């Protein structure tokens with residue numbers, strides 16, 4: 001109720017802001033789930049600096065870090081309404097809204113980070129941008145999110161260890177199917193609720209990349225990290241269609257280029273932070289269970305692929321991604 005009220009209020013505020021005369025200074029509100037010093041937060045702040053610089057402060061961006069504007073699913077709805085102007089989102093929370101985002105979430109699809117960059121610069125990026133546009137969100141650039149692995153309160157060495165465990169996932173049917181295929185029970189929860197849910201034992205584990213596992217302090221309550229590296233789902237830096245539609249072509253070009261420049265910066269920071277976060281949690285005594293042969297894990301994904309590849313468009317995307325060098 002409160003949430004709905006807040007969303008309506010924000011939409012009203014945004015509508016007033018948008019009716020301002022074009023050409024006058026405008027301030028955009030941006031959503032970020034992570035802390036300001038996380039690579040994504042720094043990327044978004046860089047985006048804002050570049051836009052301000054290149055428009056002589058006509059367009060000023062302010063990023064609200066640490067999910068102060070709400071959790072991810074709520075923020076996506078607010079972007080669609082134009083109540084939030086820009087944001088950095090993981091692509092999995094779009095799985096039920098934008099079909100092509102399922103493809104880049106699929107387990108064990110990307111060979112390495114270079115492969116994912118080439119896919120996002122080509123077929124993956126194009127298809128996803130088209131689907132996001134269809135729901136009122138303009139994709140500007142892709143941020144890195146590394147590989148996601150399992151982390152749990154009890155050790156997981158083989159898939160059978162997950163049998164019956166409650167594993168937190170993002171809101172996405174595909175993630176529920178992935179966990180089912182692994183024998184676990186998927187528990188969709190907002191990111192901000194994972195720590196206390198792990199602590200209280202409401203869930204047995206979750207899955208994420210090294211920087212998120214570390215920055216959220218989930219490692220203090222889930223002490224086993226199993227390097228399944230099962231998904232490399234990337235992130236998007238996006239602007240609401242309401243804002244976008246009111247920009248001149250020249251400003252659109254400035255905003256897009258600033259987003260691309262910020263992604264180059266975020267990707268550099270990301271690579272360094274992955275190493276740093278891993279070192280930090282290891283120093284804090286986390287048990288890292290190294291998976292060297294992922295075949296037993298990827299074999300279990302056959303039903304997941306069969307289900308999602310039943311859609312001819314998604315099947316074509318999977319094929320094109322496999323053929324991307």
Ligand code: BDP
Pocket residue numbers: 033072088089090145170190191207208209212235
């Ligand atoms: C992090 C993503 C963030 C997601 C979070 C999650 O950067 O956008 O909200 O995972 O699992 O890696 O919810």
